[in-house]
Amino acid sequence: xxxxxxxxxxxxxxxxxxxxxxxxxxxxxxxxxxxxxxxxxxxxxxxxxxxxxxxxxxxxxxxxxxxxxxxxxxxxxxxxxxxxxxxxxxxxxxxxxxxxxxxxxxxxxxxxxxxxxxxxxxxxxxxxxxxxxxxxxxxxxxxxxxxxxxxxxxxxxxxxxxxxxxxxxxxxxxxxxxxxxxxxxxxxxxxxxxxxxxxxxxxxxxxxxxxxxxxxxxxxxxxxxxxxxxxxxxxxxxxxxxxxxxxxxxxxxxxxxxxxxxxxxxxxxxxxxxxxxxxxxxxxxxxxxxxxxxxxxxxxxxxxxxxxxxxxxxxxxxxxxxxxxxxxxxxxxxxxxxxxxxxxxxxxxxxxxxxxxxxxxxxxxxxxxxxxxxxxxxxxxxxxxxxxxxxxxxxxxxxxxxxxxxxxxxxxxxxxxxxxxxxxxxxxxxxxxxxxxxxxxxxxxx
Ligand SMILES: [Zn+2]
Numbered sequence: 447x448x449x450x451x452x453x454x455x456x457x458x459x460x461x462x463x464x465x466x467x468x469x470x471x472x473x474x475x476x477x478x479x480x481x482x483x484x485x486x487x488x489x490x491x492x493x494x495x496x497x498x499x500x501x502x503x504x505x506x507x508x509x510x511x512x513x514x515x516x517x518x519x520x521x522x523x524x525x526x527x528x529x530x531x532x533x534x535x536x537x538x539x540x541x542x543x544x545x546x547x548x549x550x551x552x553x554x555x556x557x558x559x560x561x562x563x564x565x566x567x568x569x570x571x572x573x574x575x576x577x578x579x580x581x582x583x584x585x586x587x588x589x590x591x592x593x594x595x596x597x598x599x600x601x602x603x604x605x606x607x608x609x610x611x612x613x614x615x616x617x618x619x620x621x622x623x624x625x626x627x628x629x630x631x632x633x634x635x636x637x638x639x640x641x642x643x644x645x646x647x648x649x650x651x652x653x654x655x656x657x658x659x660x661x662x663x664x665x666x667x668x669x670x671x672x673x674x675x676x677x678x679x680x681x682x683x684x685x686x687x688x689x690x691x692x693x694x695x696x697x698x699x700x701x702x703x704x705x706x707x708x709x710x711x712x713x714x715x716x717x718x719x720x721x722x723x724x725x726x727x728x729x730x731x732x733x734x735x736x737x738x739x740x741x742x743x744x745x746x747x748x749x750x751x752x753x754x755x756x757x758x759x760x761x762x763x764x765x766x767x768x769x770x771x772x773x774x775x776x777x778x779x780x781x782x783x784x785x786x787x788x789x790x791x792x793x794x795x796x797x798x799x800x801x802x803x804x805x806x807x808x809x810x811x812x813x814x815x816x817x818x819x820x821x822x823x824x825x826x827x828x829x830x831x832x833x834x835x836x837x838x839x840x841x842x843x844x845x846x847x848x849x850x851x852x853x854x855x856x857x858x859x860x861x862x863x864x865x866x867x868x869x870x871x872x873x874x875x876x877x878x879x880x881x882x883x884x885x886x887x888x889x890x891x892x
Contacts, residue, residue, distance in 0.1 A: 455510025600833025
């Protein structure tokens with residue numbers, strides 16, 4: 447029985463993650479993600495997703511080009527989604543129908559997010575939707591068993607996917623961190639990773655986004671502490687307090703609520719992605735944001751912002767989308783005037799995120815900051831800790847799982863080179879047991 451991996455998306459760019467793992471004549475798809483910058487530019491150029499064909503979206507570069515695995519279509523036994531970020535799940539609605547026999551398997555939280563993503567776009571898929579709890583192995587075919595191993599990231603219920611085969615285990619760790627003190631959910635199941643490492647891990651496919659950074663990513667507890675310092679330790683009693691982060695980062699949102707309560711400020715969440723992820727979390731009971739207001743639809747957001755503008759803003763914390771300076775996000779519109787909001791001198795804006803290090807994010811975020819500066823607003827940047835492993839975490843992950851082969855995922859040439867360099871330092875040999883395949887290049891694992 448041969449085991450092969452075919453990268454489909456995310457191997458050469460940051461986004462549209464997707465891969466196919468073939469185990470003999472059975473196969474499993476790992477992630478089906480969107481390339482977010484292209485999704486944004488598609489809409490800005492007047493494109494309508496609902497009217498475009500899947501092939502048009504593929505050619506535009508918005509979703510992975512799954513034509514490279516066309517001949518293995520019938521082999522696919524499951525589509526497994528590692529976590530709830532859109533660059534890992536949001537192409538499912540377009541591509542899963544190519545494999546109607548395959549159930550979509552992911553955690554209950556990610557499944558809720560996926561369902562909302564599909565209903566927002568008014569798309570239904572023929573595939574069975576099968577939520578799978580973390581750390582509970584599931585046999586999906588004669589030769590394949592799936593296990594979603596709980597690992598912290600910047601959205602709840604993220605996982606390293608273990609694909610158990612008769613020849614050993616393949617680990618797909620695409621987006622997670624090693625965190626001793628997460629602030630929401632359980633600690634990572636490092637014990638299980640180590641246990642597998644003592645057995646036979648034949649390959650590990652690993653998030654290489656921050657492989658060039660010589661560091662260990664700080665815990666979410668550090669980000670919480672940074673946030674506390676800014677929210678409780680700044681003189682902002684009489685001004686608006688506006689914070690932005692990823693809507694998917696429920697742990698961070700929870701910390702923001704905690705500190706707002708201490709300030710006697712009511713939390714108002716604004717933005718579609720805020721609502722989507724908060725609703726999913728509340729529905730499955732992993733958070734309880736009672737006492738806050740959550741508004742997603744643009745007309746409701748518009749009315750609320752207008753109502754808040756100029757009022758006694760020392761009574762509220764506005765938590766909204768727009769940390770990347772995205773043109774359609776709430777903060778960007780508040781600054782541009784598309785939403786009626788009058789900033790006062792020394793209002794505070796907290797960026798509890800980092801700019802995703804690709805264009806057009808870098809430029810649009812810079813523009814947003816310049817406009818805020820012109821309004822004499824106080825800006826607090828980088829109140830954040832990443833959800834991705836840095837180089838020394840990657841080293842630890844490889845040490846604890848001891849894979850025969852390592853493959854970087856989610857990155858460009860620079861990130862993959864850094865990953866490869868690390869692996870070579872650890873004793874792996876280039877093109878012998880550390881490979882950096884590009885989208886569409888088939889790789890024999892065993
Ligand atoms: Zn992610």
